[in-house]
Amino acid sequence: MTQGDARAPLCSFRRDGFGFDLLHEETRTRARRGRFLTPHGAVETPAFMPVGTKGTVKGVLPRDLRAIGSTMILANTYHLHLRPGEELVARLGGLHAFMAWDGPILTDSGGYQVFSLGHLTKVDEGGVTTKSVVDGAPLRLDPERAVRIQALLGADVQMAFDHCPAEPGNRSMVEDATARTARWLERCVAEHQRLGGTGRGQALFGIVQGGAFPDLRARAVADVARHDLVGCAVGGVSVGEEREQMRIAVESAAPLLPRDRPRYLMGVGTPLDFFDAVERGIDMFDCVSPTRNARTHKAWTSRGELNLKNARFKDDPSPVDPECDCPCCLQYSRAVLRHLVVAEEMLAPILLTLHNLRYFHRLMERMRAAIEVDGLTELRREVLGARGEA
Amino acid sequence: MTQGDARAPLCSFRRDGFGFDLLHEETRTRARRGRFLTPHGAVETPAFMPVGTKGTVKGVLPRDLRAIGSTMILANTYHLHLRPGEELVARLGGLHAFMAWDGPILTDSGGYQVFSLGHLTKVDEGGVTTKSVVDGAPLRLDPERAVRIQALLGADVQMAFDHCPAEPGNRSMVEDATARTARWLERCVAEHQRLGGTGRGQALFGIVQGGAFPDLRARAVADVARHDLVGCAVGGVSVGEEREQMRIAVESAAPLLPRDRPRYLMGVGTPLDFFDAVERGIDMFDCVSPTRNARTHKAWTSRGELNLKNARFKDDPSPVDPECDCPCCLQYSRAVLRHLVVAEEMLAPILLTLHNLRYFHRLMERMRAAIEVDGLTELRREVLGARGEA
Numbered sequence: 001m002t003q004g005d006a007r008a009p010l011c012s013f014r015r016d017g018f019g020f021d022l023l024h025e026e027t028r029t030r031a032r033r034g035r036f037l038t039p040h041g042a043v044e045t046p047a048f049m050p051v052g053t054k055g056t057v058k059g060v061l062p063r064d065l066r067a068i069g070s071t072m073i074l075a076n077t078y079h080l081h082l083r084p085g086e087e088l089v090a091r092l093g094g095l096h097a098f099m100a101w102d103g104p105i106l107t108d109s110g111g112y113q114v115f116s117l118g119h120l121t122k123v124d125e126g127g128v129t130t131k132s133v134v135d136g137a138p139l140r141l142d143p144e145r146a147v148r149i150q151a152l153l154g155a156d157v158q159m160a161f162d163h164c165p166a167e168p169g170n171r172s173m174v175e176d177a178t179a180r181t182a183r184w185l186e187r188c189v190a191e192h193q194r195l196g197g198t199g200r201g202q203a204l205f206g207i208v209q210g211g212a213f214p215d216l217r218a219r220a221v222a223d224v225a226r227h228d229l230v231g232c233a234v235g236g237v238s239v240g241e242e243r244e245q246m247r248i249a250v251e252s253a254a255p256l257l258p259r260d261r262p263r264y265l266m267g268v269g270t271p272l273d274f275f276d277a278v279e280r281g282i283d284m285f286d287c288v289s290p291t292r293n294a295r296t297h298k299a300w301t302s303r304g305e306l307n308l309k310n311a312r313f314k315d316d317p318s319p320v321d322p323e324c325d326c327p328c329c330l331q332y333s334r335a336v337l338r339h340l341v342v343a344e345e346m347l348a349p350i351l352l353t354l355h356n357l358r359y360f361h362r363l364m365e366r367m368r369a370a371i372e373v374d375g376l377t378e379l380r381r382e383v384l385g386a387r388g389e390a
Numbered sequence: 391m392t393q394g395d396a397r398a399p400l401c402s403f404r405r406d407g408f409g410f411d412l413l414h415e416e417t418r419t420r421a422r423r424g425r426f427l428t429p430h431g432a433v434e435t436p437a438f439m440p441v442g443t444k445g446t447v448k449g450v451l452p453r454d455l456r457a458i459g460s461t462m463i464l465a466n467t468y469h470l471h472l473r474p475g476e477e478l479v480a481r482l483g484g485l486h487a488f489m490a491w492d493g494p495i496l497t498d499s500g501g502y503q504v505f506s507l508g509h510l511t512k513v514d515e516g517g518v519t520t521k522s523v524v525d526g527a528p529l530r531l532d533p534e535r536a537v538r539i540q541a542l543l544g545a546d547v548q549m550a551f552d553h554c555p556a557e558p559g560n561r562s563m564v565e566d567a568t569a570r571t572a573r574w575l576e577r578c579v580a581e582h583q584r585l586g587g588t589g590r591g592q593a594l595f596g597i598v599q600g601g602a603f604p605d606l607r608a609r610a611v612a613d614v615a616r617h618d619l620v621g622c623a624v625g626g627v628s629v630g631e632e633r634e635q636m637r638i639a640v641e642s643a644a645p646l647l648p649r650d651r652p653r654y655l656m657g658v659g660t661p662l663d664f665f666d667a668v669e670r671g672i673d674m675f676d677c678v679s680p681t682r683n684a685r686t687h688k689a690w691t692s693r694g695e696l697n698l699k700n701a702r703f704k705d706d707p708s709p710v711d712p713e714c715d716c717p718c719c720l721q722y723s724r725a726v727l728r729h730l731v732v733a734e735e736m737l738a739p740i741l742l743t744l745h746n747l748r749y750f751h752r753l754m755e756r757m758r759a760a761i762e763v764d765g766l767t768e769l770r771r772e773v774l775g776a777r778g779e780a
Contacts, residue, residue, distance in 0.1 A: 055729065059449075059736040061717060084704070084729040092707055092725055100721040314474070317482060327451060331490040335482055339445065339474040346449040346736060 009035075013260040016198035018156075018230045020262050026374050030255060030281040033371040036072075036231070036262045038104040038156040039201045040096065043072045045262060045283035046274070046367050048360045049106060051291060054079045055089075055099050058291055059350040060357075062101045068326055068354055069361030072104040074286045077150055077158075078113035078141075082134045086152035094154030105155040106205075106286075109146040109188075112235075112267070114139070115164045123163060125180070143187035151195050151202060157231065159266075160188040162207040164236050168245065174211035177236075181209045182223035189227050203230035205264060211236060212245035214252035221256040232257050233264040234282070247276055254281035271300070271363055272389050275380045278367055290356030295349045297341045300359045304387050306334070308352065313338040326358035327351070399425075403650040406588035408546075408620045410652050416764050420645060420671040423761040426462075426621070426652040428494040428546040429591045430486065433462045435652060435673035436664070436757050438750045439496060441681060444469045445479075445489050448681055449740040450747075452491045458716055458744055459751030462494040462546075464676045467539055468503035468531075472524045476542035484544030495545040496595075496676075499536040499578075502625075502657070504529070505554045513553065515570070533577035541585050541592065547621065549656075550578040552597040554626050558635065564601035567626075571599045572613035579617050593620035595654060601626060602635035604642035611646040622647050623654040624672070637666055644671035661690070661753055662779050665770045668757055680746030685739045687731045690749045694777050696724070698742065703728040716748035717741070 009021035019037035026032075034045040050057045050065065053076045057065055065073065075095055080086060089098050095105050114121055114130045121130040127142025143161040150158035161184055165177035185206050192204045206224035210216035224232050234253050237246045250265060254277075257263050264284035265277050274285060290300065297309040301321035306313070308320070316334040328337070328351035340348035363383065370379040384390040399411035409427035416422075424435040440447045440455060443466045447455055455463065465485055470476060479488050485495050504511055504520045511520040517532025533551040540548035551574055555567035575596050582594045596614035600607035614622050624643050627636045640655060644667075647653050654674040655667050664675060680690065687699040691711035696703070698710070706724040718727070718741035730738035753773065760769040774780040 054733045054735060055726070056735050056737045059740065061737070061740070062721070063717070079733075083733055084725075088705065088725065088729075091705065092723060098726055098729075100726075315478065315481065327453070331452070333482060335474075335478065336445070336488055336490075339478075343444045343469075343473055345444060345446050346739070347446045347451070349736070350449065350451070350740070 011260040015230060017201060018198055018203050020231075020260055022260060024372050026371055026376055028374060029279040029376055031278045031367075031371045031376045032281055032283060033368055034262065034283050036104075036283070038072070038203075040102060040104045040156050041071065043104055043284070044368055046278045046364050046371075047071060047284050048274075048364050049074045049284065049286040050357050051076070051286055051288045052099060053288075054083070055095070057353070057357075058295065059346070059353050062099065064327075064354060065101070065357070066103070068358040069365065070103070070357065072106060072156075072284075073099070073101060074106050074108065075099065075153070075155065076110070076113065077107045077146065077153065078110035078117070080107075080153060081110060081149050082132050082139075086149045090152040090154065096154065104157070106157040107150045107153050107155040107159065108266075109150065109159040109161040110141050111146065111159075111161045112164055114141055115166070123180075125183075127161075143184040144191040147188050147191040147195065147204070151192075151200070155202065157203050157205055158192070159233065160185045160204060160206050162209060162235055165209065165211060168211040168236060171211075171213060171216075174209070174213060174216060178209040178211075178216050178220050181207060182220065185224065185227065189229070198230060205229060205231040205233050207233045207235040207266070208253045208257070209236045210249065210253065212248045214248060217249055217252040218256055221253050225256075225258055229261070231262040231264060233266050235266045237265065237268060243273070243276070246273065247280070250277050250280040250282060257281070271387065272384060274363065274367070275376070275384065278371075279376060279380075290360050291353050294352035294356050297348065297352065299352055300356050302359075302383070302386050308334060308337045308348070309341045310338070320352075320355055321359065324355060324358060324362070326355045328355040401650040403620075405620060407591060408588055408593050410621075410650055412650060414762050416761055416766055418764060419669040419766055421668045421757075421761045421766045422671055422673060423758055424652065424673050426673070428462070428593070430492060430494045430546050431461065433494055433674070434758055436668045436754050436761075437461060437674050438664075438754050439464045439674060439676040440747050441466070441676055441678045442489060443678075444473070445485070447743070447747075448685065449736070449743050452489065454717075454744060455491070455747070456493070458748040459755065460493070460747065462496060462674075463489070463491060464496050464498065465489065465543070465545065466500070466503065467497045467536065467543065468500035468507070470497075470543060471500060471539050472522050472529075476539045480542040480544065486544065494547070496547040497540045497543050497545040497549065498656075499540065499549040499551040500531050501536065501549075501551045502554060504531055505556070515573075517551075533574040534581040537578050537581040537585070537594070541582075541590070545592065547593050547595055548582070549623060550575045550594060550596050552599060552625055555599065555601060558601040558626060561601075561603060561606075564599070564603060564606060568599040568601075568606050568610050571597060572610065575614065575617065579619070588620060595619060595621040595623050597623045597625040597656070598643045598647075599626045600639065600643065602638045604638060607639055607642040608646055611643050615646075615648055619651070621652040621654060623656050625656045627655065627658060633663070633666070636663065637670070640667050640670040640672060647671070661777065662774060664753065664757070665766070665774065668761075669766060669770075680750050681743050684742035684746050687738065687742065689742055690746050692749075692773070692776050698724065698727045698738070699731045700728070710742075710745055711749065714745060714748060714752070716745045718745040
């Protein structure tokens with residue numbers, strides 16, 4: 001970071017309080033060290049964004065998120081639309097006030113949830129019809145509505161409403177979904193502009209679909225890039241695809257994306273995924289894995305994953321991860337964690353959430369430092385080697 | 391506190407790292423401003439002790455407890471004995487390490503739980519036979535065993551194993567239980583001495599039973615007082631007794647207790663109870679009400695209680711308690727709390743636990759300041775008046 005601060009950016013972009021500085025590009029990989037600027041502050045990239053589905057990262061106060069290194073967080077449009085509703089969030093001052101988070105926030109479009117959670121979801125050219133997971137009521141989402149809901153939520157970044165293909169390996173389905181995503185993006189951009197565009201303090205990111213088909217990804221990048229948006233996302237790689245397909249998707253999309261805009265890989269993932277994606281030019285990530293795993297007693301560690309419910313930790317006085325500096329690892333032993341899990345104490349998921357998020361943030365910190373000295377390959381070997389994934 | 395610090399104590403007691411300074415006595419009431427000294431720090435009294443049943447105050451990290459004003463906390467011998475067991479706690483360094491709490495800790499004796507939670511609990515002169523609430527296994531507790539378990543847990547203060555009368559209004563039952571409590575106290579004191587007494591860094595408090603019968607309370611005080619213990623507790627008033635019976639119990643016991651030792655009223659209670667008891671000479675309290683109520687969405691406030699699940703808070707932008715300075719009230723509205731409750735987010739009980747505990751601690755802070763200027767009666771009128779309880 002210090003090096004990045006001292007040098008002039010390789011390229012920069014600014015618009016209405018948003019911006020991106022490309023601080024360094026690795027010589028041996030396509031990894032980028034950057035800084036994404038938003039009206040609520042800067043995000044050093046590569047960055048991991050914790051997911052606060054219903055307006056809170058489960059079990060964590062905002063000040064504690066900040067303390068473990070979170071800078072930008074995510075909230076889910078689908079869930080907040082159903083409960084408490086975007087109008088109420090807007091009346092209460094928008095998501096920043098609602099979540100008590102004064103840093104950058106990104107909302108997804110709700111598209112991923114209607115496709116992954118929805119029962120009897122029907123897609124037509126206009127939009128998507130599904131049923132609420134809360135009460136089964138009919139729910140219609142379309143590009144314009146997704147933009148309007150997100151405008152009321154008021155995050156710094158909103159995502160375009162896209163069509164995630166149901167079978168990412170089926171070329172004709174992926175082709176249809178990718179083409180529809182491009183048509184829907186035009187409608188999202190038009191609605192976003194109609195509502196004031198970035199001048200209202202909210203950027204719109206387009207989403208690149210295209211499955212594991214390099215030519216479809218390339219076409220999708222072109223469809224997104226011509227809108228000259230503040231940022232771009234690579235989607236459709238978190239729905240149970242194989243790791244190799246993710247590599248293909250990122251490899252065929254990222255290098256074609258605008259160099260002076262942040263690139264966000266949606267819904268990924270694991271330390272191995274992060275290295276694979278950052279080496280291919282990705283800047284931002286989100287995933288429920290650190291928070292969701294914490295609630296099933298799983299800890300990411302520098303030596304691999306642990307399940308703290310396991311009886312072998314009953315007497316283990318060592319911290320969850322001896323290399324970690326989070327509030328869990330500094331104060332509690334695996335034995336105490338195991339007791340808290342068995343006793344079904346709330347403190348167990350709270351501590352493991354803090355730990356897992358810190359593990360992800362610390363990994364990103366180390367990746368940023370490594371990129372600045374062209375050392376990401378060595379860091380990859382060190383981190384994945386210790387985890388037995390090299 | 392400043393006044394108390396500047397003046398010489400009215401009386402003092404010291405023994406092996408424990409002590410008590412009586413800093414001020416009110417002229418119009420029997421209220422006392424004191425300071426209880428333990429090997430892990432001082433407790434300004436009157437004080438409220440949060441309950442951390444199974445080794446954690448549910449949902450709260452120790453640093454956050456400290457920040458909202460907790461000084462001494464409670465843990466439950468019965469629950470920790472069943473899970474994870476006192477031997478494991480001892481191997482892991484004792485309760486302070488186990489709970490990651492370096493301040494004073496008090497453990498109850500397990501007696502209250504075997505009487506209130508136990509099915510088919512049988513009492514004989516030797517002790518109590520019951521079944522574990524965890525797995526139904528037979529469980530035997532007696533005075534010696536309660537002392538040994540608590541010695542392994544290693545809190546600063548352990549409580550004597552007492553007999554809570556099943557029917558506090560039944561004189562012959564209360565008389566029997568009170569006499570047995572006295573006999574059991576002798577055995578507790580002998581076992582505590584055998585293990586090293588206060589020299590091992592752990593004080594033993596005796597418990598005064600006697601129901602709402604002033605003569606039995608007076609006899610119980612005499613039975614406890616002759617052991618010259620570091621502190622004394624008034625028990626048997628939290629098992630569904632009427633408020634008037636609590637007043638009688640405290641009034642007939644507290645004035646007879648040693649003036650230079652802390653007096654702890656077990657399992658009480660509410661702001662009204664605190665005023666009633668402090669005015670009668672009580673120094674310390676514990677109760678699950680602030681933490682347990684938080685988990686059923688209830689908040690104590692300066693204007694009375696609220697249930698945050700109530701639909702009338704759906705749109706309410708005001709804090710839970712406008713007079714409160716806790717992390718919940720400083721950052722969140724009732725509307726957001728109501729959303730978090732309805733969405734079943736862990737953050738709701740976390741925030742309400744912090745709030746309720748802060749409400750209790752702040753009330754104690756105000757009582758301490760009022761006692762120093764002989765103003766407890768005015769504070770009572772102000773606090774209970776605003777709550778509609780004057």
